Amino acid sequence: MNLTFEAVRKIVQQGQNVTDLKQKIDCNYTLQIVENYFPQSSKEKLDQLLCFRVSDGYAKMKALFFRTPNPDFVQLRETDPLVKYPLIKVTSFRILGRPVEGDDFPILILEFERLQILEKIIGQPMSFKSYVANGYQNPNGATSLDDYEFAGIDDLLFSNHKSQSIGYNQPKNTIQQNIQEIPNKQEDKPKQGIKISLSKTKFQKQQQADPPQTELVQQQQKAQVQKQSYDQMAQNQQFQQIQQNKNNQDQLNQQQNQKKQQLRVQIQPQQQQQQQQQQQQQQNNQFNNKIPNQRNNKNNPQIDFFPLYQINPSFQQPFRGRVVKVNEIKSYTTKNQKDGKMFGIQVIDEENLVSAMFFDSAAEKFHDYIVQGRCYIFSGVLVKPAKNLEQLQKIGCLPFDYTFDQNSQIIEIDDVPGIPLNTFNFVKLNSISQQKVGSIQDVVVVIKSSSGVKEFQQKNKDEKSTRIQLGVYDDSLQEIEITLYGHLAQQYPYQVGEIYMFKSLKINEYQGRKSLQNNYQTSIHFDKNQKEVKELQNWLQNFDGKLAEPVSKIKLISELINESNKCELDQNLKIYSDVRAQLVLVKNSGTLYYQSCTNCLKKVTTELDSYFCSSCNLTLKEPKYRYILNCKIADSSGNIWVSVGDQQANQLIDIPANLLKQLTDEGKEKEKNEALSKSAYKEFRFKLTSKLEEFNDVKRVKHAVQSITPISNADTQAILNQIEFYMKNI
Template structure:
């Protein structure tokens, strides 16, 4: 019986000092899903605790039922000691006690424990005896070297009535992209064919009540002879057999107009050919939740049709599973690739048609942040993240993520993102990159999964400031205004480039500046706007009236129109800022200043304090400068704060390190 935690287990796991040891540790917080087949955990050995623990592979498939404070035995973990960041990656574990209701010992943070010479007087590894007596130890589930399994739907469930599903094709807006599969893992993890955590809650394979678990049976049929390749499939009705790897699985969907259900998987064979396999109606319901991304399967006795919809289905043919089909879950086959990337460049989207798919590897130009939008269609709030990125074509484009996907991808400057099956869209006759129903996103993927990543990293690190300044924004099919973009710059350089607006008035200049706010004009600070159209409204007796919308409001929406002076180490400049940026700078909504203006006794002092508190603060500003004309036709240069970020010393230090790395690469390439 296990009676105590393993002392110094955290340090041993981080440094991989004893790969064969099975460490007993406490999970302080239940695992949280952060990506497909990736769960974050906070663990303790009684003396120290560590927040950067992760469950992958087999551990990720069964960890969703773990509770706070449970005790596990780490049976397998990945040697990550050569990584420049401290983290613990556990690939398999055994649950020892699930009924623990207190923290073992008084663990301190690992860094503090390490700096104190691995000393913690209040630490302890002893598990209280009252928990031992409850006989909570659970037998390990042996999942190693399983024979092939045949996936066959239970006959008794075939005729069951189809339950209602809320997320129909018609009800689900395209912008939500709940079907995007997040992949942020190493190829070794994919080799273990761990299941993807689906967006809906019906696919939890670890739930003991899951109806699909009874569908997995041990198969004595190991016949893999007469295999056909995807490229040779024929829609002739003859029995065919393929061996493939699952690269993507969609969610189970319901049709609104017709009674029916559908989900599909994308697969790849040893030659890198791809196709989509579809499951309909009761077949879809019974097979849903049984497949895992990265899994190798053999499929027999299926229907083949010519693919007439390349936007949603892969390859020249589509495969449909029927009641006679047999699916064998196989052992890992390294001859079948993990994923296929038909990489193209941003400039190539100009040669594509609307709806075409494209695979991209891009570098993030600047840090991104999540914004909240109000959709005109239904006035619902929606999260949005705009990722400005570029590639070796020295063309940049803006890719927008929506919904939960926007929240998940905290893209930073210099991050490398792979978009597989992004969709070509058009807006105002300009080509753009959209995230479609089947788009997959890989954030900073391993080079073993995408070998092209190595060359992209090397190219990016070798760029100098002159090359960065030549990056052009994708303009679509027209010859619209030129946009000059760069990474971190300075105000004196910006002012020099503003002079070019005299000869090229259509040009737009983007600059990221590290500077501070010197002064904010106290009038005008805001305007009173309509909540619907955001246009200026006027007071009519006791109500506020919007002529444009023909609506009355008890109060207006006071939105910022700030004019402020910012500076860096080289110069100063007057800039404008609007509502979202204004709220970030002043820390309050514009309504607060309206209330202050109405307060004749204390309002002036309130405004003064708020404005003074916002001055002399340092930020990173993303500035847009362009030429505008007033009502009389007179031209003037206007600089607007497009986005703003707090000054972060750790991030600034990282930028310095990155600059040094780039310098070293340049020195190596130019001895």
């Protein structure tokens, strides 16, 4: 009753050669149901199907069954994760969905036969995608029930139910002959390498349940079982002798520790304190010497581990994975005014990602030992239901909090090729402009420029931090700026022309231009073997160095009005817009300019023959006059009033504000109106900000001009070039 070796691989290959998805495929595969599978489908379809993942001991794939009244299968569907793992013999199936190269696809099992129900998974099957990436190899796989020890399984139980046959049409009555004997559960777990034989009582019960066989076959089976029993007795005696020697050694060590404890009690108080300090120093030295030894002897650690998806609060066992992110160690203060230190890591295995924390002594012990990108076996971790489930779901982590203490064990192992560097969902840079501000994105980019690492003073803090600003681009020919803060600014050299993978960058926007920056979730990776990196490297070899001009959508004024109405619902919302419009009118009545400080340019107050600036605490004889204009602009869809400051107003009016005041004081209205209307009906490109403001207890949306650019033939040609470029690259 062995599992069918490489059955999943054969099913995928059969599915790739099928032209008709409704075709029934006959087969003869023995598989094991290992976990539930919940497809994104309608409730009606889920009510008609049972969805699981099946395994051949090495790889697993998605399999759907028609609902059956069999209580064992109904109970499986209601249990997540599974606690029982049936063996089934599949005789026919159908492909559901077009196969994807390098990945599996769901199949509908039409006819199958349930053989036995196990309480452990045979082997440690990985996803088919990881199995392909690992060269169709799984060092922890198992092809038969006799291989369970190699996979670290030491406890197998079978139900007393007879094998049943369940088919798509009418159930079949089949007889399983010459079924191999299956190891029974032992009270003591065997040491790895010792095979378990079937006890006489179990063998007799199995004989009674099996169909009648010939006398010769029964005699051969009886002789084989007796021989296995003799071998088991000899191996058990050897195992007991080893265990007895170990117990004697433990007793001797315990006696020595008791003698040391008695001597320690006799030490005087002052000498006792010195002795404790020396012992603490020795322990620290011992730990510091222990870490390098673990790294030097990391080839074959004798620790059994489990996949991350099996680790939960009720099953806190060792697990293996790659560290994809190590945060900085930080200080914190509790409500009881106790100071401590902490840092976090993210660990990934072949399929899942988890987030773990270290506090106080554990943080100091492990922070310098754990290196991003390396593989470890973790044990002694405390697992609890997640407190911040929503945050973990955003970064794709399992819904549990993992906490290490100083007694936890972390052992570095050789690199595992089947474990990826991280889980990425890369987007092109030309799509960033369409994404929401604050959303998290992954990108793979080429470094174009670097500002170098610089120090700056953090707001509301006495500490200084570091940052670096990188100009980057990708094969979408779009350039964008990435700002990195803290230790990430110094993690890599970021040389021009190098390719980096950024995980979980946050989208920012300033004056209508979007950029990317790191946050506490961000990690950076440098791997030439990544598929996307290779594709970008090949593209870079033929790149001519010409990038697309920055894209900024030009809005109609009607679109701006509709979008700015959102500001009335959110007082903190600020909208950036580009419009191409004509200057229709400059309002020549009311306030055209204001009196400002010559130092800070803020408004001053009049005091008899002088002017006072409250910001600078200065008294001025003469102020500086600055424009503040109200202008109407219009395009084919509508018109709006905008506020224009001094710098932008000087582009519309040739004379400065103090000369306009002089014309007003002298009553030269004609010259004044000519100056204000000089740019009337000329077309400009206006960059605007729209925000809700309150004046005299009246709230209204104010549109302020940030910059004004005259429209020229070259500008029009640049727009046409952009249209032509994007039409070619659609």
